[in-house]
Amino acid sequence: MRNVKAGICQMQVELDKSMNLQKAENMIREAAGNGSNIVILPEMFNCPYDTKYFSAFAEAYPGDTASMLSHLAKELGIYIIGGSVPEKDGDAVYNTSYSFDRDGKLIGKHRKMHLFDIDVEGGVRFKESDVLGYGQEATVFDTEYCKIGVAICYDMRFPELMRLMCKAGAEIIVIPAAFNLTTGPAHWEITVRTRALDNQVYFIAASSSRNLDFTYHAYGHSCIANPWGAIIKEADEKECILYGELDLDMVQKVRKELPLLKHLRNDIYEVCKK
Numbered sequence: 275m276r277n278v279k280a281g282i283c284q285m286q287v288e289l290d291k292s293m294n295l296q297k298a299e300n301m302i303r304e305a306a307g308n309g310s311n312i313v314i315l316p317e318m319f320n321c322p323y324d325t326k327y328f329s330a331f332a333e334a335y336p337g338d339t340a341s342m343l344s345h346l347a348k349e350l351g352i353y354i355i356g357g358s359v360p361e362k363d364g365d366a367v368y369n370t371s372y373s374f375d376r377d378g379k380l381i382g383k384h385r386k387m388h389l390f391d392i393d394v395e396g397g398v399r400f401k402e403s404d405v406l407g408y409g410q411e412a413t414v415f416d417t418e419y420c421k422i423g424v425a426i427c428y429d430m431r432f433p434e435l436m437r438l439m440c441k442a443g444a445e446i447i448v449i450p451a452a453f454n455l456t457t458g459p460a461h462w463e464i465t466v467r468t469r470a471l472d473n474q475v476y477f478i479a480a481s482s483s484r485n486l487d488f489t490y491h492a493y494g495h496s497c498i499a500n501p502w503g504a505i506i507k508e509a510d511e512k513e514c515i516l517y518g519e520l521d522l523d524m525v526q527k528v529r530k531e532l533p534l535l536k537h538l539r540n541d542i543y544e545v546c547k548k
């Protein structure tokens with residue numbers, strides 16, 4: 275049996291960065307105290323999800339935020355997938371996720387590859403590319419449980435990237451995210467389930483909770499889908515820690531019983547790195 279307990283911190287993000295860091299620390303400690311092996315934070319957990327704040331909140335690596343996550347991972351002996359934060363690199367700012375192992379070592383760094391530029395009539399309008407640079411690489415890393423792939427929010431809408439992570443051996447895909455009240459009800463759950471089903475992985479989508487003080491209202495509803503495409507845990511829109519047990523043997527069982535990945539017609543089409 276290969277079991278992992280995941281703790282998803284659906285935290286409320288505020289305007290005050292130090293409050294966000296304190297909140298994240300408290301929630302990580304609580305999730306670890308309740309037996310989580312892997313603790314996950316949401317997209318932009320130290321900064322409101324609004325392009326006007328990204329540059330001012332950005333830190334060059336390691337900075338206070340990544341250092342805190344690394345220390346906590348080591349002290350608590352857990353893996354941390356640190357949501358995402360604005361990262362400063364020279365003149366550029368990226369939407370970046372840092373992951374740490376039980377020794378506090380950085381094992382994954384993902385810069386959001388697909389920037390969220392949308393304009394839905396009567397709904398949400400957002401243009402990350404006004405202020406953010408594009409990530410260039412898919413991110414998959416080893417843990418003692420299995421390989422884990424990490425991407426950020428809008429990245430999950432691109433099946434090619436998810437397939438690339440699956441081909442690189444990911445059995446769990448983790449997506450720190452912040453869908454909204456236009457796209458969330460329509461697309462969140464179906465995208466999570468479909469990506470889990472396509473790739474026969476555990477798919478974890480970790481949102482912030484809904485804060486109506488800001489112009490961008492996160493959908494919340496952090497959830498976990500299993501390799502059969504079923505949602506096994508889902509939060510509502512409020513702040514909480516969502517726990518889920520992942521049975522990694524199920525990944526291999528489903529892949530054996532319904533061998534989608536073996537049946538790919540790579541002679542006709544193939545998702546590959548350029």
Ligand SMILES: NC(=O)CC(=O)C(=O)O
Nearest residue numbers: 390427428452453454457
């Ligand atoms: N916030 C995002 O990056 C993506 C999102 O909200 C959506 O795809 O919808």
